[in-house]
Amino acid sequence: MEQEKGLVLLVTANNPQSQLFIDYLHQQLDCSVSVVAPGTEWKGKDASPAVALLDADHIDEATMQQWHVRGAESSNMSLAAFNLRDEEHAVETLSAMNLQGVFYRSDSLDMICKGLTILLEGNLWMSRSLMTRMIQFFRRQQLNSYRPVCGLTHRELEIIAMLGTGASNIEIADQLFVSEHTVKSHLYNIFRKIKVHNRLQAVNWARQNLGAPPPLIGRRQRTESQLSSLHPS
Numbered sequence: 001m002e003q004e005k006g007l008v009l010l011v012t013a014n015n016p017q018s019q020l021f022i023d024y025l026h027q028q029l030d031c032s033v034s035v036v037a038p039g040t041e042w043k044g045k046d047a048s049p050a051v052a053l054l055d056a057d058h059i060d061e062a063t064m065q066q067w068h069v070r071g072a073e074s075s076n077m078s079l080a081a082f083n084l085r086d087e088e089h090a091v092e093t094l095s096a097m098n099l100q101g102v103f104y105r106s107d108s109l110d111m112i113c114k115g116l117t118i119l120l121e122g123n124l125w126m127s128r129s130l131m132t133r134m135i136q137f138f139r140r141q142q143l144n145s146y147r148p149v150c151g152l153t154h155r156e157l158e159i160i161a162m163l164g165t166g167a168s169n170i171e172i173a174d175q176l177f178v179s180e181h182t183v184k185s186h187l188y189n190i191f192r193k194i195k196v197h198n199r200l201q202a203v204n205w206a207r208q209n210l211g212a213p214p215p216l217i218g219r220r221q222r223t224e225s226q227l228s229s230l231h232p233s
Contacts, residue, residue: 006031006048006120011038011067012055021109028113031120038063042070050077051101051119056093057083062166068097078119082112090130095137095207096164101125150193159186160206163199 008025012018014035025033036042036052038059052067059067071079080101084090090102101119103112115125124131152160155176162172169187173180187199196202 007050008033008116008120009042009050009052010035010055011052011059011063013037013058018055024109025113025116028109029116048076049120049122050074051116052077052079053101053103053116054079054081055083056081056089060166061096064093064097065165071098078122080115080119080125082107087127087130087133090126091133091137092207094130094134099126102127102130152190152193156186156190156193157210159183160190160194160202161210164203164206 008029008031010018010022010025010033012035014037018035022033022035038055052071054064054067067079071077078100079098080103081090081093081099082103084093084102084104086104090104093099094102101115101124103115103125107115118125158176159172162175167175169180169183173183176183187202190202191197194202194205196205
């Protein structure tokens, strides 16, 4: 009965504090609640509505990207982040991945439960001011798409997008079937063209000018084991 009414997946470190949070959600929400440790593969069914609640305090960028891919592949899963510091942090996170819900550290437990209920119904949960900022952000991106992006080549655009997924030089080389030395040369040219000094600055520039990175998927068919290591199903 509970499974039919939805599922909340709390993606966070499994500790006494998170267990108290889970117990509270169990009491307040008429649905199932499960905890998934960051980096752990979740193999649940995709039959009922689900909300993956991602703990920004315990999830790195690579794990965020894995859930970004998983959410894009699922027709019934909504993604939400919680423990975000403020609206600036929310804009930064939303520019890197598609989220349907946003919760801040200052949000009360009652507010979180209300938001989860709205998300399970298939609606968005974020403030009007945040939605306005994101609309403006994507409008700027749309305008940027109609003019050259700082002279970056198609290959350089591919590489800078992969930086946003947390891919290493070796992983980028593997994806593009080039040498690691070639990737380093491309990165040097990218940094020079967009006037940044390191990978983090390049990723932030890409988020502001190119949008959320695409899922890290190879352009040739890989073996089943390689796929599962990159994209947990």
